[in-house]
Amino acid sequence: MHKRFLLVLITFLSACITLSAGSTIDLGESDLQGSLSGILEGTATSDGSFSLSLTPDFVVGNFAFQLDLKIKGTFETDPITLDFDFSGWKPPLKEDGQSQSEFVISVLKQYSSFIRYAQWGQRYDKLYLRYGKLSGITIGDGALINGFFDTSVSVRMAKPGLDIMLDGMLLGIPFTGFEFLTNDIFEPTLLSWRIFARPLYTSTSKSLFSELETGVSFASNPSSIYTTTYADDSALVSESRRLISIDMGIPILTWESLKMVFFSDLLLQSPDGIATQPGVATRYGIWGHWKSLFIFNTSITVPHFGIYYADYFDTGFESKTYAELKDSIVAIGTNRLDAQFALNFASKGAYFTTRLRSDYANGAYSNYRFLATARIDKRLLNIVSLDLSYEKLYPTSTGEAFFDGLSTLRNVEIGATTVINVKPYSFDIGLSMVFDEEANSTLEVETAVRISIL
Known part of the structure; x- marks a missing residue:
């Protein structure tokens, strides 16, 4: 009974401190939209430990972010005592033999976990930046990264991913653009980027080919290995492939925020320990988007040489077995x-x-x-x-x-x-x-x- 009462008291005090988390609070700024909202949760176990979690949301103009704040502790009922554990809020101790740069990274890792996400703008804006777990990401026409979700951690956990889209005009390089993403800025298992340009575009003359867009995309998994065990207990270990796409696209419909593009890709996959030959394929289709809300692509992929894997960096690629990887091969013909x-x-x-x-x-x-x-x-x-x-x-x-x-x-x-x-x-x-x-x-x-x- 005492434990139940103490738990209710803990959660009630937390609710008072956080000013009714879940409702909107006006901070008095003219450009503040939906200023603060979030969820406060308290849990307790029979061994006397408890935890509190608060995930408030903030939106200020084009900038939005969500925090992920956690406090742990223990409680006793006879006598009634309450101890908070703030060890997760203190900087880690420097270990013996640890370099200064390694120590700085460990500190950044710890405190970056307090940020669930931070975002400026929306995808396909002239400038878009998002820090946090990757969700629903497609690069270009989807040749290498197509609707990717990071499922390596649970839905409720944060991860320091990074997604950037940049119009070259902001750097003084007109008619170009750049995309970059990684699922973890500290220990990446996915790195991808794309550079594109409209080489025939002029501001004075408009034609079908003036909107022609060419690009180069790259994707790799710098720290992943695939392992399988055969009947003789020998293991096969393979480094990840590196994927390259050389693409060309012509818009067939542009209306306000809606864009549809006919594209063709030359796809290259480097050899690895599983497939000793590179993979070469071509891909054709139509892709498009309406703002960042609706994204689609339809395509035909035709392998021409070597071993070609489809959906190599699909959602959940890190947990693929060798058998699943082998099943993703698209045979020539x-x-x-x-x-x-x-x-x-x-x-x-x-x-x-x-x-x-x-x-x-x-x-x-x-x-x-x-x-x-x-x-x-x-x-x-x-x-x-x-x-x-x-x-x-x-x-x-x-x-x-x-x-x-x-x-x-x-x-x-x-x-x-x-x-x-x-x-x-x-x-x-x-x-x-x-x-x-x-x-x-x-x-x-x-x-x-x-x-x-x-």
Whole structure:
């Protein structure tokens, strides 16, 4: 009884200190929009430990950021004592043999974890910068990075990623642009950039080819290895491939904030320990966007030489097994058809994506795949976070037609992790449903309940 009373007291005091987190507070600045809102949660365990977490949002003009503040501690009921642990707020101690630069980086790592994200502008603006976990990122026409989400950490955890889009005019270089991203500025497992230009563009003469855009993209995983074990227990270790795309695009529709482009890509993949030959392919299609809200691309990829991996840097690439990597190879003589449509409500932290894929070879279509995802990483109604996926596979043995197959549950996988807040409780729910070729399902559910405050 005493523990329950003390927990209620802790959470009540926290709510008072944070001035009703979850409501908007006017700080008196003319350009302050939705100034401050957030979620305060308190949890306690039977061993006498507790934690408080506050994630306030701030928006000032084009600049928005969210903090991720945590306090831990312990409590006793006889006598009633309360001890806070602020060790996570203190700078780390310098270790023996640690250089000054390594120590500075360790300090930056610790304090940067207090920032969940910081953002200036929106994607496709003349200047866009975002620090934080990558969500729904497509570079250029999507040849190398297409709708990428960083799932290496849970939805509620922060990660120091960086995403930049820059109009060359801001640097005095007209008709050019630059994109850059990394999923971790300290220990990157994904680095990618793109440089593009409109070499025939002039301000006095307008023609179809004056809008021609050419670009070069690059992507690599500087610290990833893939390992598999064979029957003789020998292990295969491979460094990541380096991907290059040389692209050319001509706008076929430009209307206010809507843009559609016909593109062609020359795709190159360096050899590695798994594939000793480089991969060469071409890709053609249409891509476009309406502001940063709606992004789509449709394409045909044709391998020409070596071993070519499709979706090499797809969402979850860090956890790919060797078997999954091998399955992503597109054989020479096969055309990969792909279409992706994404709605990104970045300011609300909500992302919805649909992707369709198929292979075409010898006059027949095969290897259909339909994937739909919904991700929410900011409070939306009672949903604190959500990661939902629906995947439909079409094995050749079933003979299902694409649209007919969507009406069945055969070979369907549904996965979801969500945090739902119903005052004063917070429910962590994990769900996995796998349906076989006969639509028989296997269900796994994991739940946890915590006390929280809004």
